[in-house]
Amino acid sequence: MTDTHPAVELAGLTKTFGPVTAVDGLDLRIAPGEVVAFLGPNGAGKTTTVDMLLGLARPDAGTVRLFGGTPADAVRLGRVAAVMQTGGLLKDLTVAETVRMTAHFYGHTRPAAEVLERAGIADIADRPVGKCSGGQQQRLRFALALLPDPDLMVLDEPTTGMDVEGRRDFWQAIRADARSGRTVLFATHYLDEADAYADRIVLVRQGRVVADGTTAEIKNLAAGRVVRATLPGADQAALAALPGVQSVEVRGDAVLVHTEDSDAVARHLLTRTDARDLEITSRNLEEAFLALTTTAA
Ligand SMILES: Nc1ncnc2c1ncn2[C@@H]1O[C@H](COP(=O)(O)OP(=O)(O)OP(=O)(O)O)[C@@H](O)[C@H]1O
Structure with a gap:
């Protein structure tokens, strides 16, 4: 089916739980075929957003559109499927039996052998799930989600608790499958997973999108340097006005300047101010993530 609609369109999505605003006017558009990481720290609102996207929770305000229709339509038509963290497997059935049994619940599915192959578990088809x-x-949950051959696969922190090798094998299966053109949205708080497996990273904090770009663009946010100096009473506005400066932070007597031009900042501090103990460090992706997802951002 050709689509003129976005795979996902969230507009002004909002959900509160008592005094907590879990999702706060979130907007997001995902084109068909994109592999998008929904990245944020614990409590950022990822699961609540995914629940609304799948029609499992009702927004207090805003709308969810999947391929131009409601989540319920998309689920009914087998256009969306999800892999959640836990639940739903019977330990005594084998892997293949689980797939065949689940296939009975759908009207029409891809063949069991194909989804086992795509999920990279054909070799353990006869193994009991409990083993x-x-x-x-x-x-296996991914294989089950592949049965209706969905256009959109949604994964909510699917590798929580897995070891490094398990995570790698899992993502290899997802990534290989995504090459067939399936749209993938996965929530994670692992920066390295977002970096390695997504084309695009949407950073969320406190229920809002705080950065959205290709992995290269998000990495560029981290490309600058931090110039740190001891300078009581630093003139923040003057520092912020220097070329290349992204932000200025004051911590006690110290000033931290995030910049793309550390030479200009260093020159200014040493020639125009009483700054001392100057330090210049590179920002890495982890720091960019923290800068964008902590309240100081
Ligand atoms: N059913 C609920 N009742 C009350 N508060 C809730 C409920 N569900 C979520 N919250 C709160 O909403 C906020 C967002 O939670 P959510 O689970 O969506 O975040 P998350 O980004 O998925 O976090 P994590 O990475 O820890 O899973 C948190 O403050 C959480 O405590």
Whole structure:
């Protein structure tokens, strides 16, 4: 089916739980075929957003559109499927039996052998689920989600609790499958997963999108340097006006200047102010993530 609609369109999405605003006017558009990481710290609102996107929770305000229709339509038509963190597997069935049994619930599915192959678990088809590792069980959940051949696959922190090897194998299966053109949205708080497996990273904090770009663009946010100096009473406005300066932070007597031109900042501090103890460090992706997702951002 050709689509003129975005795969996902969230507009002004809002959800509160008592005094907590879990999702706060969130807007997001995902084109068909994109592999998008929804990245944020604990409590950022990722799961609440995913629940609304799948029609499992009702927004207090705003709208969810999947391929131009409601989440309920998309689920009914088998256009969206999800892999959640836990639940739903019977330990005594084998991997293949689980797939065949689940296929009965759908009217029409891809063949069991094909989804096992795509999920990278064809070789353990006869293994009882209870004997499978956490990573293998997640790949089984992925296989089940592939049965209706969905256009959009949604994964909510699917590798929580897995070891490094399990995570790698799991993502290899997802990534290989995504090459067939499926749209993938995955929530994670692992920066390295977002970096390695997504084309685009949407950073969320306190229920809002705080950065959105290709992984290269998000990495560029981290490309600058931090110039740190001891300078009581620093003139923040003067520093902020220097070329290349992204932000200026004051911590006690110290001033931290995030900049693309550390030479200009260093020159200014040393020639025009009483700054001392000057330090220049590179920002890495981890720092950019923290800068964008902590309240100081
Ligand atoms: N059913 C609920 N009742 C009350 N508060 C809730 C409920 N669900 C979520 N919250 C709160 O809403 C906020 C967002 O939670 P959410 O689970 O969506 O975040 P998250 O980004 O998925 O976090 P994590 O990475 O820890 O799973 C948190 O402050 C959480 O405590």
